[in-house]
Amino acid sequence: MELTILMPCLNEAETIARCVASARTGLERSGVPGEILVADNGSTDGSQAIAEKLGARVVTIEKKGYGNALRGGIAAARGEWIIMGDADDSYDFGESDRFVKKFQEGYELVMGCRLPAGGGTILPGAMPWKNRWIGNPVLSFIGRLFFKCPAHDFHSGLRGFTKTGFEKMDLKTTGMELASEMVIKATLKNLRMAEVPVTLRPDGRSRPPHLKPWRDGWRHLRFMLLYSPRWLFLMPGLLLLALGVIFSAALAVQDIKIGAVHLDVGTLTMACMAAVIGFQLVAFAFFTKVFAIAEGLLPEDAKLANAFKIFTLEKGIVAGGLVALAGLGWLLHAVWLWRAAGYGELSYAENLRRLIPAATLLILGIQTIFSSFFMSVLGLKTVTRRPPGGSENQP
Numbered sequence: 001m002e003l004t005i006l007m008p009c010l011n012e013a014e015t016i017a018r019c020v021a022s023a024r025t026g027l028e029r030s031g032v033p034g035e036i037l038v039a040d041n042g043s044t045d046g047s048q049a050i051a052e053k054l055g056a057r058v059v060t061i062e063k064k065g066y067g068n069a070l071r072g073g074i075a076a077a078r079g080e081w082i083i084m085g086d087a088d089d090s091y092d093f094g095e096s097d098r099f100v101k102k103f104q105e106g107y108e109l110v111m112g113c114r115l116p117a118g119g120g121t122i123l124p125g126a127m128p129w130k131n132r133w134i135g136n137p138v139l140s141f142i143g144r145l146f147f148k149c150p151a152h153d154f155h156s157g158l159r160g161f162t163k164t165g166f167e168k169m170d171l172k173t174t175g176m177e178l179a180s181e182m183v184i185k186a187t188l189k190n191l192r193m194a195e196v197p198v199t200l201r202p203d204g205r206s207r208p209p210h211l212k213p214w215r216d217g218w219r220h221l222r223f224m225l226l227y228s229p230r231w232l233f234l235m236p237g238l239l240l241l242a243l244g245v246i247f248s249a250a251l252a253v254q255d256i257k258i259g260a261v262h263l264d265v266g267t268l269t270m271a272c273m274a275a276v277i278g279f280q281l282v283a284f285a286f287f288t289k290v291f292a293i294a295e296g297l298l299p300e301d302a303k304l305a306n307a308f309k310i311f312t313l314e315k316g317i318v319a320g321g322l323v324a325l326a327g328l329g330w331l332l333h334a335v336w337l338w339r340a341a342g343y344g345e346l347s348y349a350e351n352l353r354r355l356i357p358a359a360t361l362l363i364l365g366i367q368t369i370f371s372s373f374f375m376s377v378l379g380l381k382t383v384t385r386r387p388p389g390g391s392e393n394q395p
Contacts, residue, residue: 003034004079008069015089026096039073067178089204099160108165112198118152119197229288237281244275316372324365330358
């Protein structure tokens with residue numbers, strides 16, 4: 001048996017018969033031996049009996065949730081190739097032959113594309129306007145930007161994959177985020193990925209769909225952000241750090257006038273704050289990356305491993321110490337000037353122009369030292385798994 005057409009099911013008595021029938025057509029068109037598998041997640045409307053009567057194999061998945069239903073169905077699948085799709089009659093399983101052709105060419109993940117950008121078709125009434133023109137295009141664009149994923153339709157419910165490819169993905173989630181994680185992991189692990197056009201039609205149910213566009217859209221966006229420390233932490237952090245350092249360095253010397261705009265110690269305060277926040281975000285990016293690799297959520301990163309061979313714990317302590325000493329020196333200089341004035345009143349602006357950068361350097365130095373220790377703690381592994389770069393004393 002080569003192909004399994006898998007449908008997660010929860011109270012789909014109205015549509016399951018049509019789905020099984022179209023899946024049978026898909027098997028015939030594909031010309032390969034296969035099965036139709038329904039992963040039932042606790043239906044109470046007789047969906048199981050309808051599916052079995054029409055020749056589908058039904059397995060009961062006790063754990064609730066879309067991801068759990070898929071996991072259970074995939075574990076029970078007898079085919080090496082698996083095509084999954086919703087049991088609401090919104091997808092035509094008769095198009096399964098397109099996926100099979102890609103499997104035969106050696107692809108491990110085949111995405112069905114509903115969007116016209118990838119050749120797909122969305123029939124009138126099949127997708128709410130906010131999903132069609134905002135949700136799916138925006139999330140798919142973010143997926144391509146964050147992960148260099150070639151798919152035009154990141155969240156298509158009709159997709160196929162090989163069982164060996166699924167094992168390589170090593171998916172962790174159990175909810176609807178499983179669909180996003182599948183594409184992300186396949187991209188990060190360099191699985192061969194292809195896309196085929198599919199048609200999305202209005203689902204055949206009389207009840208409202210399980211999905212909630214805004215809530216579920218946010219869940220997918222949140223998941224993509226959590227899987228991309230670069231875009232969640234590193235890029236904003238570098239931008240804030242760069243702007244903060246540039247403006248702090250300039251304003252620490254003198255105020256700046258740009259036309260009618262006068263930048264003084266107030267702007268210096270904000271610039272130093274931006275530098276501190278930016279540094280912390282950059283640190284979070286590395287913390288997250290190291291932890292995610294250690295837990296198997298992200299694949300090993302050769303660039304990160306090479307960076308850790310250079311930036312060790314000891315170098316982090318030295319660098320942080322030098323920055324803190326510079327801040328301490330600046331602070332002592334301010335105290336010396338205060339002493340020279342007989343500990344009396346000083347120019348408010350000039351005094352803050354010394355104290356604010358000094359405090360900022362002290363903060364950044366201390367953060368660097370303890371961030372290096374924390375990074376080293378995150379890098380600790382059992383003897384069976386070495387830290388990135390292979391060194392126990394990395395930052």
